[in-house]
């Protein structure tokens with residue numbers, strides 16, 4: 001990543017100070033996870049500093065005005081919808097008081113190039129039956145059973161999101177105790193549920209949906225969540241789990257799988273967390289790029305900024321991509337060899353392109369005519385008509401060519417949120433896939449423009465006013481994601497949600513408890529369990545681990561120095 005020495009800008013909570021160089025805790029990275037970690041650490045009484053390389057906090061949860069000649073249009077530039085932030089964090093940090101405000105989304109909507117459309121509701125079985133019956137009576141009857149099946153799985157998987165993964169395979173008494181505790185908590189699982197979880201973890205979303213539904217339209221609609229942000233087409237094993245990961249959250253209203261728009265865009269979520277952190281006393285510095293983690297006797301002691309300034313703290317929490325956090329900032333020579341190998345092998349592709357649009361009017365769909373705001377504008381406005389359509393887009397990208405007809409998870413947040421652009425206009429956000437996985441290495445500017453043209457043409461086929469309604473467009477490809485936002489490889493989650501990178505393997509076996517091989521260094525990125533997504537869980541868990549270790553050290557001071565973690569894999 002480009003190194004740029006700039007003067008740091010500091011915003012200070014009650015206990016900080018821009019001239020201070022010694023803290024109790026330093027958090028590297030002011031994305032939403034870093035901010036959550038800082039808020040919890042500061043709340044525990046630690047003098048906490050957040051260091052963010054960019055000129056603003058939020059990371060991939062950011063609202064920006066990308067068009068200098070039209071600053072009145074703001075877009076939620078990368079991530080675009082909320083679902084996974086747990087009520088624990090919302091309540092602990094009193095985020096509603098700090099501006100966290102979600103508009104629940106309307107239905108999933110797909111207009112088909114061959115005519116007709118489908119709407120799917122997160123919580124309205126009766127209307128789902130009517131909509132799906134347009135395509136298949138059998139599928140309409142199957143839908144309530146599918147919803148109940150998913151709800152049953154969410155009961156098992158949901159609590160796991162807030163569980164610290166045990167160190168599976170370790171024979172140390174503490175690790176064995178944690179493994180047994182997890183088994184005990186799940187003692188009520190029966191043979192059928194275990195089988196269902198196994199299917200979910202191992203099957204492709206295509207095979208799973210084939211077991212339940214017959215119509216291509218319904219299967220296409222349900223497949224989208226299985227491939228979001230994933231370097232895998234719908235026929236790849238493991239994509240069924242990705243669907244579940246995106247289906248088990250709610251926006252705090254208790255409706256499973258519901259997603260919502262933050263008022264003011266996703267930057268509003270990060271701002272609410274930053275305000276909570278500051279209120280608890282944390283100091284936040286922007287334009288402050290960390291170059292190195294400072295080590296003394298093998299333990300974290302602070303950080304060195306790219307302008308050479310040293311800042312010290314006994315606790316350092318890093319929320320950066322694992323390659324940056326460990327290989328660049330800690331250094332291979334300071335880490336166990338097998339851990340280095342695991343991080344080198346970390347899979348971090350996704351081939352995602354985000355396209356943000358300012359629109360003069362809403363899309364006028366042939367299947368559901370009109371440019372006045374209607375229900376089908378209020379949810380996800382998809383371009384993923386069938387499973388083969390999605391698969392073709394992936395196969396082309398895997399063969400080294402950007403998709404001819406990309407798939408898109410589109411949303412129009414301004415259906416609810418009036419703060420993003422002037423009255424009468426709209427913002428539309430297209431989360432699209434795929435371009436080749438190595439497009440993080442070159443900007444591919446012209447090819448991305450052509451890709452965006454094709455994506456827009458696909459929508460234009462079903463809403464003929466679409467192309468002419470576009471006032472401005474902003475295209476963010478994998479190169480920009482890596483170089484401007486630190487999302488190495490362009491992966492939206494700091495690492496793929498593939499089976500070998502989940503739970504006790506995230507980010508590496510033996511180190512899934514938000515601790516690292518370096519005593520005093522904790523890990524809060526989306527590359528840990530429960531990440532990715534804007535869920536804050538990694539930030540909360542890393543802070544909890546640091547706070548717990550400090551308490552233990554205070555109770556028995558000798559343990560702080562003996563907590564060498566290099567042998568965690570025995």
Ligand SMILES: Cc1cc2nc3c(=O)[nH]c(=O)nc-3n(C[C@H](O)[C@H](O)[C@H](O)COP(=O)(O)OP(=O)(O)OC[C@H]3O[C@@H](n4cnc5c(N)ncnc54)[C@H](O)[C@@H]3O)c2cc1C
Pocket residue numbers: 028029030031032033034051052053054057058059060061077078079080081082083084288289290291319320324352354431481484485486487491492493494524525526527531532533534535
């Ligand atoms: C295009 C796109 C769409 C997405 N859509 C959704 C969605 O709709 N809903 C959802 O829940 N999730 C979505 N995600 C995923 C989600 O946004 C991420 O998983 C999450 O925001 C990551 O948060 P984080 O705090 O772990 O890391 P980041 O947000 O990556 O934060 C890390 C921070 O560290 C900073 N940094 C980097 N290097 C340094 C350094 N050397 N020194 C100091 N600071 C540094 C970065 O600038 C950044 O601010 C999307 C992601 C992308 C890219």
